[in-house]
Amino acid sequence: MAMKKANKLTQKAMIKQILKRCSSLGKKQSNVYSEDENGHPYDVPKGHFVVYVGENRVRYVVPISFLTRPEFQVLLQQAEEEFGFDHDMGLTIPCEEVVFRSLTSMLR
């Protein structure tokens, strides 16, 4: 139990360190996607939503269960500090793609 807790702590510290290296974003890319007749995007399954990651705003479809994970909440906090809550198109995460991918792979 104690071991687990210690691991968790170092993991959190690691994420924070990685996030520090994340750069601010430049120009944005618009999200072009197609919808079905119910207004649901074709490639977003039930229980998922979309975020745009990194400088090139690459589109990722992620499960909404991520929202309850502290690791993912750190990313959202980063987004809030950088952009507030106003995103023109899509929730944008100011983080390098490689960091985002390794972080989210731990959550799956």
Next chain:
Amino acid sequence: MVKPFWRIGAGMERSKVNPTKTDGLTWYKDLGHHAFGEFSMAMIQANNVMEDQCQIESGPLTFNNPAVQGTFVGVYDGHGGPEASRFIADNIFPNLKKFASEDMEISEQVIRKAFAETDEDFLIAVKKQWRSNPQMASVGSCCLAGVICNGLVYIANAGDSRAVLGRSERGGMRAVQLSVEHNANLESARQELWSMHPNDPNILVMKHRMWRVKGVIQVTRSIGDAYLKRAEFNREPLLPKFRLPEHFTTPILSADPSVMVTRLRPEDEFMILASDGLWENISSQEAVDIVHNSPRQGIARRLLKAALKEAARKREMRYSDLKEILPGVRRHFHDDITVIVVYLKPQMVKTNGWASPLSVRGGYPMHSS
């Protein structure tokens, strides 16, 4: 777990039992009667603590003249915490009644005085707890208040909530905006600030395509936000992120509302008052069309749903999934939203109705600190 965030007719000795309901993060009153017709209210929480508050008061608008009857509607969209919006909900209507009693009538001046007094009293409360609770200096709230009385509707606004009138015209229902909004992303609000602070080149700062007053806040008028009104609060122990680098002498934000007075016409069917959480997802005309084309029962909740559906579309997800997101992280998907629809019974417009007094309030947490 989801915390309920409402109470009914708080502190109003004359209030009658008026059932309201909650469903998860939604609070609503599907249909009720005010002095001149029916109304419908709905709110949804997105923040960790619900920062929106709202109320309807109907009946006498003074303490001493029962002939002055009307309906008071308030939408208060708080920021930095719920304290300012709650304070407004507790105080602005009694303040309005106090000044209306002195003048024996409702007027634009009476409403302005009620705003000024409410702001003043809140700043006094901030000062009182400055040592123990300095972050109160960074709490504020938009304040939208509507008064229907004597065939007139007064809309007073400080902040970026909005009131819209549904006026029937040949071929449909037209949205007529009744409020002036104060948000730095509107040209008019920026011009006003620049002209009031000609010697401050940093009064408005653009950050990520959004204008912010002093780089910190989008609204340009509000109740509260003591740190932007009085330099005495622009220092320790307030958190550094709320402290401005330079000293100021003129208040940066004002609590003085823009007031519009409109004489109601027989073709005026209803008013919609809502916080910006609604308007960032649906337009005034869309909202008016929905109200025009739907049954009255539950109309405010219907508008809320339309806004949430659009919020889900923007995040490229299903509405059914959005509904399950917990408060806090939910703020990344939409803001707290308050909607009040007030129907204006055309035959009651000319003379004052004498419906039984009513007081409904939404948005108050059951476990407030």
